[in-house]
Amino acid sequence: xxxxxxxxxxxxxxxxxxxxxxxxxxxxxxxxxxxxxxxxxxxxxxxxxxxxxxxxxxxxxxxxxxxxxxxxxxxxxxxxxxxxxxxxxxxxxxxxxxxxxxxxxxxxxxxxxxxxxxxxxxxxxxxxxxxxxxxxxxxxxxxxxxxxxxxxxxxxxxxxxxxxxxxxxxxxxxxxxxxxxxxxxxxxxxxxxxxxxxxxxxxxx
Numbered sequence: 001x002x003x004x005x006x007x008x009x010x011x012x013x014x015x016x017x018x019x020x021x022x023x024x025x026x027x028x029x030x031x032x033x034x035x036x037x038x039x040x041x042x043x044x045x046x047x048x049x050x051x052x053x054x055x056x057x058x059x060x061x062x063x064x065x066x067x068x069x070x071x072x073x074x075x076x077x078x079x080x081x082x083x084x085x086x087x088x089x090x091x092x093x094x095x096x097x098x099x100x101x102x103x104x105x106x107x108x109x110x111x112x113x114x115x116x117x118x119x120x121x122x123x124x125x126x127x128x129x130x131x132x133x134x135x136x137x138x139x140x141x142x143x144x145x146x147x148x149x150x151x152x153x154x155x156x157x158x159x160x161x162x163x164x165x166x167x168x169x170x171x172x173x174x175x176x177x178x179x180x181x182x183x184x185x186x187x188x189x190x191x192x193x194x195x196x197x198x199x200x201x202x203x204x205x
Contacts, residue, residue: 002061002062003030005060006031006032006057008031008034009056010033014056014069018072019031019205020200021072021077025080026199034046041055050065070101070162070166074162081160093157093161093162095163099144103137103140104171108138108174108177108179110134111134112173142184142187143184145186150186153190154190160194160197164190168190168191169203172191173203
């Protein structure tokens with residue numbers, strides 16, 4: 001395999017997803033850290049050479065660059081048990097990965113970033129106005145996950161897949177955004193199962 005370099009902000013759940021997949025499939029990754037709070041991903045050099053969209057994570061594969069966490073996770077997990085081969089299960093995995101990006105991450109992850117990293121005092125008036133709606137939408141996403149997990153060990157095909165990686169990354173640290181996971185016991189139990197799997201690494205590893 002070509003040399004892998006992860007351009008990341010280590011505390012980001014999206015970056016953690018890639019490291020977690022790499023750990024589960026045994027792929028060594030070199031890590032390069034950027035401070036998103038000081039604009040290090042918006043420099044001319046980063047925009048020209050790493051990602052014109054000015055965002056991380058970016059998985060560098062040899063001399064090629066692959067932005068977006070879902071794409072990088074699929075690349076790393078290709079051919080592994082993390083990606084179901086059954087046609088329906090594969091599509092269901094993608095369904096939950098899309099749910100994470102459109103219903104979960106914009107609310108659970110955004111509140112975590114605003115409250116734990118930026119701080120309420122530094123939010124704009126527009127951001128502060130969004131807090132109640134973001135919280136309600138985040139709780140709604142967690143409700144959907146809770147209902148699905150009440151009679152399942154994992155999200156798809158009764159085993160650990162990329163769907164679990166995608167949803168675990170920000171869910172297990174949702175408390176940083178003010179979400180008390182004690183309200184969602186099936187999610188808490190699932191988080192414990194994921195963390196107990198062989199090959200698991202914590203977000204701060």
